[in-house]
Amino acid sequence: MKPKQNHLPTLSMRASFPLLILELSLPLCLFAALNSEKMMLAKLLFGLITAGMLAILILPENPKG
Amino acid sequence: MPLNLLTWLLSLLPLVVVMVLMLGFRASGKRASAAGWVSAVLVSLLAFGGTWKVLAYAQVKALWMSLDVLYIVWGALLLYNLVHEAGAIQAISAWLPSVSGDKAVQVLLVSWLMVSFLQGMGGFGVPMAVCAPILVGMGYSPVLAVVMTAIGHAWAVNFGSMATAFQALMAVTGLSGAILAPKAAVLLGLAILPSGMIVAVLGNGWKGLRHTFPLLCLVSLVMGMVQYFLAVNGLWNLAATTASLAGLLVMLLLLRLPRFRQKPAASAQSAPSSDLLIMVSPYLILMLVGFAVVLIPPLNAFLGRTAFSLTLPELSTKLGWITAAEQTRPFHPFSHPGSILLFTVLVSWLIYSRKGYLSEGAGRRITRNVVRSAGDASLGVIAMVGVAAVMTTSGMTNLLARGLSQSISKTLYPAMAPFIGVLGAFLTGSNNNSNVLFGVLQMETARLMGLDVPLILAAQTAGGSLGSVMSPAKVIVGCSTVGLSQKEGLVMRRLVLLDLIPVLIVAAVALLWSLLGGAGG
Numbered sequence: 001m002k003p004k005q006n007h008l009p010t011l012s013m014r015a016s017f018p019l020l021i022l023e024l025s026l027p028l029c030l031f032a033a034l035n036s037e038k039m040m041l042a043k044l045l046f047g048l049i050t051a052g053m054l055a056i057l058i059l060p061e062n063p064k065g
Numbered sequence: 066m067p068l069n070l071l072t073w074l075l076s077l078l079p080l081v082v083v084m085v086l087m088l089g090f091r092a093s094g095k096r097a098s099a100a101g102w103v104s105a106v107l108v109s110l111l112a113f114g115g116t117w118k119v120l121a122y123a124q125v126k127a128l129w130m131s132l133d134v135l136y137i138v139w140g141a142l143l144l145y146n147l148v149h150e151a152g153a154i155q156a157i158s159a160w161l162p163s164v165s166g167d168k169a170v171q172v173l174l175v176s177w178l179m180v181s182f183l184q185g186m187g188g189f190g191v192p193m194a195v196c197a198p199i200l201v202g203m204g205y206s207p208v209l210a211v212v213m214t215a216i217g218h219a220w221a222v223n224f225g226s227m228a229t230a231f232q233a234l235m236a237v238t239g240l241s242g243a244i245l246a247p248k249a250a251v252l253l254g255l256a257i258l259p260s261g262m263i264v265a266v267l268g269n270g271w272k273g274l275r276h277t278f279p280l281l282c283l284v285s286l287v288m289g290m291v292q293y294f295l296a297v298n299g300l301w302n303l304a305a306t307t308a309s310l311a312g313l314l315v316m317l318l319l320l321r322l323p324r325f326r327q328k329p330a331a332s333a334q335s336a337p338s339s340d341l342l343i344m345v346s347p348y349l350i351l352m353l354v355g356f357a358v359v360l361i362p363p364l365n366a367f368l369g370r371t372a373f374s375l376t377l378p379e380l381s382t383k384l385g386w387i388t389a390a391e392q393t394r395p396f397h398p399f400s401h402p403g404s405i406l407l408f409t410v411l412v413s414w415l416i417y418s419r420k421g422y423l424s425e426g427a428g429r430r431i432t433r434n435v436v437r438s439a440g441d442a443s444l445g446v447i448a449m450v451g452v453a454a455v456m457t458t459s460g461m462t463n464l465l466a467r468g469l470s471q472s473i474s475k476t477l478y479p480a481m482a483p484f485i486g487v488l489g490a491f492l493t494g495s496n497n498n499s500n501v502l503f504g505v506l507q508m509e510t511a512r513l514m515g516l517d518v519p520l521i522l523a524a525q526t527a528g529g530s531l532g533s534v535m536s537p538a539k540v541i542v543g544c545s546t547v548g549l550s551q552k553e554g555l556v557m558r559r560l561v562l563l564d565l566i567p568v569l570i571v572a573a574v575a576l577l578w579s580l581l582g583g584a585g586g
Contacts, residue, residue: 016095016440023447024135027128030121031375046121050106053451056099056444 023052066113066384066460073468075112076461079105079452080492083537088561091554094541095441098448105452109459114383119458122380127454129375129393131447133401134494138446138542139439140406141191144347145198145546146431147410151422153344158202160341165320168203169265169273170280175199176210176268177217177261178284178316181309184218184225190494190542191402192218193534195348197547207547209267211556215534215543216564217264220256222496223249223530224296224305227359230496231301234526237504240519242301248523248578250296250304254289255574256531256567261285263563280319288312302359343420347413354405368400386460441550445541446494453493457502462492466503470510478514479579480572482507482521486528487568494538499529517582524575528568535564 026049033042066072079101086097109115148154161171175196183192193214200210223230231249235242261281265274274281292308295301319325342349358365372395379390398404417423456462466485473481485507489499503525511521533539537553540560544553 016444017436020440020443020447023444024128024132027125031125034118034121034125042121043117046117046124049124050103053099053102053448056095056448057103 019052019055023049026052066386066464068464068467068471072112072464075108076456076465076468078108079456079461080488083449083452087537087554087557091552091558093441093445093551094537094544094553095445095448095551097554098445098452098537101452102448102455105455105459105461108461109382109455113459113461114386115455115459116383119380119382119388120455122377123454123458124451125375126377126393126458127447127451129396130454130498131443131450133394133396134446134450134538134542135439135443136401136403137191137406138194138442138545139435140403140410141194141542142435142438142442142545143410143431144351144406144413145194146434147413147417148344148347149198150424150427150431151344151417153347154198154202156341156344157199161199161203164317167269167273167276169269169277170316170320171203172200172205172213172268172273173217173261173264173277173281174313174316175203176213177264178309178313180214180218181221181225182306182313184221184305184309190539193539193543194546197543201547205268207544207549208552208555208559210547211540211543211549212560212563213264213267215540215556215560216260216267216567218260219531219534219564219567220253220260221305221309221530222533223253223526224292224301224308226497228302228304230500230526230529233497234500234504234522237501238508238522240508240522242299243297244519245522245526246296246301247293248519249526250293252523252527252571252574253530254293256527256571257288257292258282258285259567259570263566267563280316280325283319284312284316287315343416344422346416347409350412351405351409354408355402358400358405365400369397371399372397380458382459384460386463388458438545438550442541442545445553446538449494449536449538449541453498456492462489462502463506466506470506475514475516476580477576478510478516479521479524480576482511482524482575483528483531483568483572486525486530487532490529490533491536494533494536496526496529496533499533500526517579520575520578520582524571527571527575531564531568531571535560 026045030042030045030049033045082104083097083101086092086100087094106120109120161174164174165171180192180196183195193211196214197207197210200213201207231242234245258281262274265277265281288308288311291311292304295304295307358368374395375393377391377393380388465488469481469485470478485503486499489502490496493499493502504522507521507525508518511518535557537557540553540556544550544556549556
């Protein structure tokens with residue numbers, strides 16, 4: 001019998017890449033929003049950047065990558 | 066922000082979080098840096114009057130600073146994976162024993178001389194990322210490989226990378242190179258020998274150091290003198306690179322003398338020289354193109370025409386800490402070291418393909434490996450640079466350095482100055498940024514205390530040079546090519562203590578120099 005699979009989300013190296021794209025593109029959008037004084041959008045984008053950092057911190061890493 | 070023990074400890078908190086997670090809990094660089102970022106944001110909001118706008122602009126600034134580094138990292142990873150795919154790393158590892166049978170000598174050639182030479186073309190941990198896999202190919206553990214390459218080139222950071230860190234020190238202090246260079250060259254010159262000695266001990270134990278000690282002394286002397294001569298004569302942008310090249314040549318010459326000649330190892334597989342030349346051609350192209358772009362003014366001017374930068378407004382926290390409006394450092398897409406690396410990859414790919422060194426599916430394998438390594442390393446760099454940006458725009462970094470400088474007596478301050486440089490470099494991953502952060506502060510403190518200003522600034526930049534190699538941002542890059550992603554804490558544990566040895570030597574020399582020389586400058 002196969003052991004039960006663990007489906008907890010992990011931050012594998014493959015998952016790191018989309019997160020990287022977000023952490024690279026969001027600050028640029030944030031800069032554009034700040035410059036055009038769209039403060040609500042800027043706050044939302046900063047919130048998303050923070051959420052990305054929390055994801056790196058909280059999600060367990062996959063030792064196999 | 067008032068300076069007291071509580072505010073000082075709060076400023077220190079993000080750094081403590083990063084250090085404890087990496088050294089104590091062996092957390093990965095990206096996770097420790099993310100924790101540091103979250104704690105820096107919380108401290109800024111709760112205790113330093115940070116507003117979301119200040120933090121938002123800090124993140125924009127962090128991204129801009131990170132892009133400069135990441136472009137090089139991705140280029141270096143691409144180059145590394147290409148030469149690895151072609152078998153060049155194995156070829157170099159197999160060739161080295163034919164130069165000398167002494168393992169300590171082989172290690173010194175790679176992780177003291179070659180790595181320092183590569184620092185001349187681009188820093189940010191790239192020399193480690195290039196040289197560490199060669200040591201792994203020679204049979205060393207990945208952790209030891211990164212530690213040895215980090216310590217081996219720590220002395221070359223200030224005057225390496227076309228002396229950008231030294232240029233930054235001149236720019237922020239307004240002092241000329243003629244005033245700053247002599248003492249900086251002496252302090253960093255004195256760090257060359259201990260760096261080499263540590264590498265020799267790590268490479269082949271105390272026996273290795275005993276064998277190579279005369280060689281180490283002679284080569285260190287040559288490198289120190291060449292660096293000093295060039296630096297005091299206005300050629301500081303070539304000082305470390307030329308010094309390490311001179312060291313490499315002197316070492317190879319000395320190895321031919323009967324006194325130092327060692328029988329090649331029985332296992333030495335000396336590759337046919339033409340094959341080896343083709344295999345290492347990417348490094349030769351990199352050097353050639355790198356130096357051409359920097360040293361040929363019309364070419365440099367032509368490629369440097371296109372530049373991008375961001376304009377950031379004046380930022381103010383609720384407690385009144387003001388960060389002046391600024392234009393970010395321009396990004397030159399065509400003369401950037403990352404572009405030089407990409408160009409090198411393109412040409413090398415053509416050469417390897419023509420010679421049949423790349424098997425089917427090489428492109429797919431290289432891309433996959435780069436994406437896998439770059440993802441982790443890049444997230445770590447972005448988060449760590451974010452910590453530095455949040456701390457700087459919230460006034461935490463300034464308070465940290467003020468606390469250090471005010472709690473130390475005038476007599477002992479010269480010994481503390483390198484550690485402030487180390488702090489800035491550890492935080493930002495760059496000797497350059499450390500000088501930008503603390504250069505003026507160190508100069509003002511030295512003036513107020515009546516100390517020798519050039520000596521204190523030399524100690525600052527020497528500390529920044531030696532300390533930058535143990536910063537998480539650089540270690541993450543160094544680990545990316547030896548399969549140590551997510552295990553950077555293992556490297557940090559060994560590296561921090563060993564790298565403090567040359568820092569302590571520089572601190573002791575600065576203290577003695579100050580005591581003997583009296584005030585000046």
